[in-house]
Amino acid sequence: MNLYAIKAIYKFEMARWFRTLAQSVISPVLSTSLYFVVFGSAIGSRMQAIDGISYGAFIVPGLIMLSLLSESISNASFGIYMPKWAGTIYELLSAPVAWYETVIGYVGAAATKSICLGLLILATARIFVPFEIAHPFVMLLFLVLTSVTFSLFGFIIGVWADDFQKLQIVPLLIVTPLTFLGGSFYSIKMLPEIWQKITLFNPVVYLISGFRWAFYGQSDVGVGVSLAMTAVFLAVCLTAVWWIFRTGYRLKV
Amino acid sequence: MTSIISVQGLTKTYASGHQALKRIDLDIRQGEIFALLGPNGAGKTTLISIICGIVNPSQGVILADGHDVVRDYRAARTKIGLVPQELHTDAFETVWATVSFSRGLFGKPRNDALIEQILRDLSLWDKKDSKIMALSGGMKRRVMIAKALSHEPTILFLDEPTAGVDVELRRDMWEMVRKLRESGVTIILTTHYIEEAEEMADRIGVINKGEIILVEDKTVLMRKLGKKQLTVHLKAPLADLPAALADASLSLANDGADLVYTFDAQADDTGIADLLKRLSEQGIDFKDLKTDQSSLEDIFVSLVRAPQ
Numbered sequence: 001m002n003l004y005a006i007k008a009i010y011k012f013e014m015a016r017w018f019r020t021l022a023q024s025v026i027s028p029v030l031s032t033s034l035y036f037v038v039f040g041s042a043i044g045s046r047m048q049a050i051d052g053i054s055y056g057a058f059i060v061p062g063l064i065m066l067s068l069l070s071e072s073i074s075n076a077s078f079g080i081y082m083p084k085w086a087g088t089i090y091e092l093l094s095a096p097v098a099w100y101e102t103v104i105g106y107v108g109a110a111a112t113k114s115i116c117l118g119l120l121i122l123a124t125a126r127i128f129v130p131f132e133i134a135h136p137f138v139m140l141l142f143l144v145l146t147s148v149t150f151s152l153f154g155f156i157i158g159v160w161a162d163d164f165q166k167l168q169i170v171p172l173l174i175v176t177p178l179t180f181l182g183g184s185f186y187s188i189k190m191l192p193e194i195w196q197k198i199t200l201f202n203p204v205v206y207l208i209s210g211f212r213w214a215f216y217g218q219s220d221v222g223v224g225v226s227l228a229m230t231a232v233f234l235a236v237c238l239t240a241v242w243w244i245f246r247t248g249y250r251l252k253v
Numbered sequence: 254m255t256s257i258i259s260v261q262g263l264t265k266t267y268a269s270g271h272q273a274l275k276r277i278d279l280d281i282r283q284g285e286i287f288a289l290l291g292p293n294g295a296g297k298t299t300l301i302s303i304i305c306g307i308v309n310p311s312q313g314v315i316l317a318d319g320h321d322v323v324r325d326y327r328a329a330r331t332k333i334g335l336v337p338q339e340l341h342t343d344a345f346e347t348v349w350a351t352v353s354f355s356r357g358l359f360g361k362p363r364n365d366a367l368i369e370q371i372l373r374d375l376s377l378w379d380k381k382d383s384k385i386m387a388l389s390g391g392m393k394r395r396v397m398i399a400k401a402l403s404h405e406p407t408i409l410f411l412d413e414p415t416a417g418v419d420v421e422l423r424r425d426m427w428e429m430v431r432k433l434r435e436s437g438v439t440i441i442l443t444t445h446y447i448e449e450a451e452e453m454a455d456r457i458g459v460i461n462k463g464e465i466i467l468v469e470d471k472t473v474l475m476r477k478l479g480k481k482q483l484t485v486h487l488k489a490p491l492a493d494l495p496a497a498l499a500d501a502s503l504s505l506a507n508d509g510a511d512l513v514y515t516f517d518a519q520a521d522d523t524g525i526a527d528l529l530k531r532l533s534e535q536g537i538d539f540k541d542l543k544t545d546q547s548s549l550e551d552i553f554v555s556l557v558r559a560p561q
Binding site for chain 1 (some may be wrong): 305307309331345346348355357359360362
């Protein structure tokens, strides 16, 4: 195991984060605060409680997930896309580094950023709405699993993208709609029956549902199913990354 | 002498169908400076990129210090440093951070004293806290070299190291290459500046259209393929060569003002004395004599232009 390489990549990526701390941290925290002001306080006060949870508190897990997914993807995809774009990838390819070491470095750093951000948003949310976390360890487990899985997914997008536009397309056109439709702002039980069925094909539903269970002990789908689905997506992403490095897809000719 | 890099039957065909390398066999000896010469698109960079792990080989085996560069890549790559042709740098990083990063990436523990020494040797020490984007092209080139040296490689690849580099840096660079060689590092370089290969290299390989046409000791190559010419500046121009001087190795140049004699510098009898005797017999007077030896560049041009 080339631990020095993992450390070097991780440090490099974290340094990049610290350089753009304002952009990386302040903007997600600010936008989440705006959601709480608008949906939590202003509109939320006129909304009915869902399953006995006030609307402001109800949207906390979903909002954290929303930021977690988009930040994980954008951080990790940018992290590997930049060296490809700038050409500095030559060094990574010529270094005595195994694929999993590269992935631990890049994805580990991206996931770290997401986890920090998730906790920060959680703290921010607590300022606006009162809530308690029923299962803090499960909450942390989901936080970590989701961050790692979607950082891996972002890494794949970063490898696949060959221009800046493609880098934005997947998060913008796929992930954001799936998150909004995944029950961030509503319980899927509020949907017409047919949409309740269709919505189960949306993987984000399981993430948000499981995460919400960790907070309030209530969920749209069983927490076991949520965990299993997250694990499946993690396994799929890992396989894809392994394949990328085995074939050199978009990295080597 | 033991070979530190051994390339056997290496072929590379790109997805486009372009065959960049055609069954290359090449051995680089431990501790030498090997210059790889070839016109643009000959396959120099592809060859280097495959050895370093940036491009996948289609066929063939490469051993670096006895380690297969594909199967045993970790052991092989630890030995190798690469300075690519293009200036690929992380614009926002500082010089110190980027060079330290390279050392870690190649699996070596932190060593500030060594990094400091490398930066001082490359006249980068006072720039260590500068962001790379603030540096000139020449300085960026130095940073690339510092990165390649940061993990103390025993094999160093320099792909067109002096392309677009000013005189001072070029001189520094060759000084550094000499020092590295003295410390036992094997150096493989590609260059367009043939006079540099002529000055620096121990051996020269010529690659053209994906094939190694020739690998030879530089001195042997210069001797074998080098030609010497004697130019005789005549007092009075000649319209034609007199019959007594009609000889395949003689010709008139410069509107008959010069008589050019081509000869083999290695032969015991170069024929110069005989020529001068014949000139005086013919009553041809001359003002001056000059001899020229063909440069590596002439040899190179004749090699790659020669019909295959």
